[in-house]
Amino acid sequence: MLRKNGVIILLMLILLIQMWKVPLSVNATPSFDTGAIDEYVNGYIDKNGLPGAAIVVVKGGKVLYEMGYGHDSVGKPLTAHSKIGLASGTKPFTAFAVLQLVDEGKIKLDDPIINYLPEITVDDARWKQVTVRQLLSHTSGLPNPTIVAPAKTLKEGVERFHDWKLQTDPGEKYNYSNANYWTLAYLVEQMSGMEFNDYLTEKVFTPLEMKDSVSAVHTSELEGELAIPRGYVTLYGTAMPWTELEKMFSGSGSLFTTANDMGKWLAMHTNEGKNEAGRQILSQELLTESYTPQPDSEKYGLGWSLSSPKTKPARISHSGSISTFQSQQDIVPSSGYAVAVLLNSFTTTFEHAYEMSSGIIQITEGQEPEIKAPTPKIIDLSLGAVTLLYLFLGIKGLVRSKGWAESRKQHPAWRYYLRFIPQLIPVVGVGWLLFIVPALKDNSSTMMDAFGLFPSAMVLLATAFIIGLLLIILRIYHRIR
Numbered sequence: 001m002l003r004k005n006g007v008i009i010l011l012m013l014i015l016l017i018q019m020w021k022v023p024l025s026v027n028a029t030p031s032f033d034t035g036a037i038d039e040y041v042n043g044y045i046d047k048n049g050l051p052g053a054a055i056v057v058v059k060g061g062k063v064l065y066e067m068g069y070g071h072d073s074v075g076k077p078l079t080a081h082s083k084i085g086l087a088s089g090t091k092p093f094t095a096f097a098v099l100q101l102v103d104e105g106k107i108k109l110d111d112p113i114i115n116y117l118p119e120i121t122v123d124d125a126r127w128k129q130v131t132v133r134q135l136l137s138h139t140s141g142l143p144n145p146t147i148v149a150p151a152k153t154l155k156e157g158v159e160r161f162h163d164w165k166l167q168t169d170p171g172e173k174y175n176y177s178n179a180n181y182w183t184l185a186y187l188v189e190q191m192s193g194m195e196f197n198d199y200l201t202e203k204v205f206t207p208l209e210m211k212d213s214v215s216a217v218h219t220s221e222l223e224g225e226l227a228i229p230r231g232y233v234t235l236y237g238t239a240m241p242w243t244e245l246e247k248m249f250s251g252s253g254s255l256f257t258t259a260n261d262m263g264k265w266l267a268m269h270t271n272e273g274k275n276e277a278g279r280q281i282l283s284q285e286l287l288t289e290s291y292t293p294q295p296d297s298e299k300y301g302l303g304w305s306l307s308s309p310k311t312k313p314a315r316i317s318h319s320g321s322i323s324t325f326q327s328q329q330d331i332v333p334s335s336g337y338a339v340a341v342l343l344n345s346f347t348t349t350f351e352h353a354y355e356m357s358s359g360i361i362q363i364t365e366g367q368e369p370e371i372k373a374p375t376p377k378i379i380d381l382s383l384g385a386v387t388l389l390y391l392f393l394g395i396k397g398l399v400r401s402k403g404w405a406e407s408r409k410q411h412p413a414w415r416y417y418l419r420f421i422p423q424l425i426p427v428v429g430v431g432w433l434l435f436i437v438p439a440l441k442d443n444s445s446t447m448m449d450a451f452g453l454f455p456s457a458m459v460l461l462a463t464a465f466i467i468g469l470l471l472i473i474l475r476i477y478h479r480i481r
Contacts, residue, residue, distance in 0.1 A: 032057075034065050036363050040371070041069050044356055048374045049237040050345050052078035054259035057360060058338040061271030063263035072344055073230040073241040080259040081212060083228055084342040085244075087320030089327040090215070090255040092290075093265075094181050095136050095303020097188045097199055099286045102132075106191045109133040109302075116187055122161045129170045132187070135180040136302040137294035141166035144177035151248040152218055154189060154196060157182045174297040178252035185251025196250055207281050208268055210261035217250045219322075228256055231324025232345035235455040236384050237377035239345050245323040245449040253322050259342055262329065266338035269331055291316045291331075313365065319354050321346055323452050328353035330361060337364045348454040350376045380456040387460045394467030398474060405478030416479060423471045426464035433461070 037055070045053055052070025056063060068079035076082075086093075101107045107116065110131050114120070121127070126141065134140040143164060151157040158179075167175055185196045192199050197215040205213045214226055222228040222244055232239035257265075267276065273287040274280055290302040299306055307315040317330040326343040328351070339360045341353045359369030397404070408416055434450065451458045 040359050040369050043371050051232050051239045052344050054342045056259040056263040056340050058266040060336045061267045066259045083256045084344050085325030086255045086327045087253045087322040089318050089320035090253050091181050092303040092318050094184050094251045098184050101191050103283050120158050123163050124166045126166050134170050135184055137297040137300050138174050138176050139171050139297050141168040141170050142177045142179040143167045154186045154250050157248045158186050181252040208264045208275050210264050213257040213261045216254045218248050219244045219246055233452045234347045236380045242324050242452045262340040270338050326353040328357040330357050347376045349379050383456040383460050387463050397471055401474040402478050405475050420472050423468035427468040430461045430465035
């Protein structure tokens, strides 16, 4: 009887253990294939000619996987601890800093910004109506001009608004503008009494133990005191190191961080605003508000982009690109996953970081991502083929320029020079773009900056300019002779 009772007790213990294990397996983080992520990312950067990438995957406040691939511009392997530019991925951090000050009662979302920053003036009476919320949600009406005056500080940056006009009435419609976030970064400085970069370090990076994250004011700091390796621009399916376009970008695109640090940032967002130690960094109420569509801005919350209904699964995200870096950060509420992809390169014609993040999200959903045709490489090679054709025909025209002039030596001058119009068009057009635009007043970019924005197109334009100019010179020379 005792032996029989022992067997029954043993069976009951086994049953209890199995029952105890069930909820643990249900609540545990589902495993996913890190090998599939490595295969996908390596395949993607190889197929598209990218120098490298760093990624992190988070779920429910925990970092599941982080990895670097490829290399940086000084030849070192890219790792999860390599600093890469977030570009406009900085905006969620700037918004977070503003919301922390809202949490402390120093700022109210629906107060006019002039209540806090009366020194900022805009040549538009409607500026008095613009609220903090509208700046955060890109509904202020501030424009996003391509050509802006140089500025070295946030104060100089916002002082440039003095002769600007609002594009729309405040709160009327969504209109993405970096100027909104220069203003918000300046707001953080004035209301906290700290430099914006110091505020981020003390109030955001340190509580989250983001030890490798830094924020610049101007791109000139990158290769100097911050020692950030240069990023790349892509050209004909490969990549070349390039110097970042010169600009003041504090608050709008100034953050340089690592995949490791982005894991801590996204872990907080998937843990109700708490850091790893359980400390509340931002109230859950304001965190939820930041993910919520704002009035007249269905696609944007407070610092976060919101996916369209067609995107499955729905995401809370932000992309970013400056002239040598790209980034993407995505939070997937339905699964609890979050993904960040950081690229040390920029491609004008395609958002690689978004595509790669989408592929990783597919893997977390148990799907197999597809690496699509390398569209940017195809575009670049097509432009390269046109460049070679133009070069061939141009050299042929140069060789024959003497005969061309002689066959028309009887033409009156007006008729002879009228034939230069096909060559004058690219000479004048490209010359204006390469030499005049960078020299315009209030333009902080250079000719090399313009080249780096779309190298394959600029090679074609430069070829057309040189061939056209040489043809005109030779034909005039032979006409005079």
